[in-house]
Amino acid sequence: MRIWLDGAxxxxxxxxxxxxxxxxxxxxxxxxxxKAHHGRAFALTRHLDRLTRSARGLGLPDPDLDEVRRACAAxxxxxxxxxxxxxxxxxxxxxxxxxxxxxxxxxxxxxxxDTVRRPDSTAVITVPWVRxxxxxxxxxKTTSYAENVVALARAHRQDxxxxxxxxxxxxxxxxxxSNVFVVLDGELHTPPVASGCLAGITRxxxxxxxxxxxxxxxFEVLERADEVFLTSSLRDVQAVHRVDGRTLGAPGPVTAKAxxxxxxxxxxxxxx
Numbered sequence: 523m524r525i526w527l528d529g530a531x532x533x534x535x536x537x538x539x540x541x542x543x544x545x546x547x548x549x550x551x552x553x554x555x556x557k558a559h560h561g562r563a564f565a566l567t568r569h570l571d572r573l574t575r576s577a578r579g580l581g582l583p584d585p586d587l588d589e590v591r592r593a594c595a596a597x598x599x600x601x602x603x604x605x606x607x608x609x610x611x612x613x614x615x616x617x618x619x620x621x622x623x624x625x626x627x628x629x630x631x632x633x634x635x636d637t638v639r640r641p642d643s644t645a646v647i648t649v650p651w652v653r654x655x656x657x658x659x660x661x662x663k664t665t666s667y668a669e670n671v672v673a674l675a676r677a678h679r680q681d682x683x684x685x686x687x688x689x690x691x692x693x694x695x696x697x698x699x700s701n702v703f704v705v706l707d708g709e710l711h712t713p714p715v716a717s718g719c720l721a722g723i724t725r726x727x728x729x730x731x732x733x734x735x736x737x738x739x740x741f742e743v744l745e746r747a748d749e750v751f752l753t754s755s756l757r758d759v760q761a762v763h764r765v766d767g768r769t770l771g772a773p774g775p776v777t778a779k780a781x782x783x784x785x786x787x788x789x790x791x792x793x794x
Contacts (some may be wrong), residue, residue, distance in 0.1 A: 524600035526593035526632040532601060545613025549666035552576035552630075553611045556594075557755050558634065563594055564755070567793050568723045569610070572663060582628055585612050587703030593632040603636040607756060609761070611665065640757050642781075643772040645682040645764035646697070646767035648744060649673045653687045653695045655718030663720060664749040670698035684752060688741035690720045692735055696724060700757060703734060705776045710734040710741035722751040726782075727794060731787050734782050743753055748772035751781075759784045 525537035545551035554569040570587050577585055590610060592752075598608065611631040617624035649671060659666065673685035684697040693748075695776060696702060697720035703712045712729065714736040715721050744750065750762040750770060759781045761773035773781060787794065 523633065523635070524597060526597050526630070528630060529589070531596045537631070537633075539540060539629060539631065540616055542616050542619070543613055544615060544617040544623060545611065545629065545665050549664065549668075550582075550617070550621075550623065551611060551613030551665035552580060552582070552609055553609060554663060554665055554704070555755050556608040556610075558598055558603070558606035558608045558653070559756075561605055562792055563596045563598065563608050563786065564792055565723050565727070566594065567748060568726070569755075572605045572723065573610060573612060574722065576662040579659070580614075580664065582612065585628070585745050586628050586629065586668070590632070593630065597632050597634045601634055603634065605637055605639060606794060607635045607637045609633050609635075613665065614675065624628055633649060635758060640760055643763040644684065644752070645680075645762040646683045646684045646686055646750070646752070646762050647677050648741070649685045649764055650686060651687065653689045653718040655689045655691075655695070655716065660718050661715060661721060666692055674698045686744065686765075693717050694739040694741050695719050696722075697752060697754075699753040700752040703728065703751050703753065704739065704743055704747035705774060706743070706747060708748075708776065710780065711737040711739060711777055713737070713739055713757065722753060724758060727787070728753055728759060728780060728784060730767065731783050734780075744768075751777045754786075758788070763793065 523534040527537045557564045563677045613629045615625040615628045687695045689695045695717045701722040712786040744765045752760045761777045763772035
């Protein structure tokens, strides 16, 4: 593996970040995860736009997007795996211990790992913890991911691949690393960004390409939805065949159409 770190491509064993990096000490950083096919990243422009929005939300300097693009290209060229997870991490950089940020400037890391195509359907669980739609981090893709780690570990213990959250007012919100869509009476719905969910790249494309409605939904909608599916950069559109103890036919007709539309549109334009 070759990794881009602060301006240069390095071997993995030589790509070292200081123990005083603010991304490590207090989770002061943002990141993006992209799907890559044979050395080409999908929806790179949209991901870089969101990286900038997240950085601004934390008060970090705008990332140099030309450098980020060079870094992505260098990493992808060094190891053009058939299907990969390309991760861009941008942190507060060297800082004193504590919450105060240092003045040495941000750290940029770009790495690529190989992955495999997800199954067409999966199981999910609901968790008792909530997303805070009024948090200063709402809508930002930050490296403060510990609550997702805890929830995902619970999902894995229950033979599921994702955990779904409500927000503080009991509305359906999102998964640990995915957005959620439901089918009600043949219509496709997904929670609005105001629910506290991340403005997912795949989510946005599915809304644009299928005409899905952004709707405030009670968390209990998962108990009666005709179909449920997840979206994310590596899941694309993935049907859900079980929510907690409830079994659904998957993929249902609306989900199957969304999967087909997404695959066709994504294949025709790598940077939609």
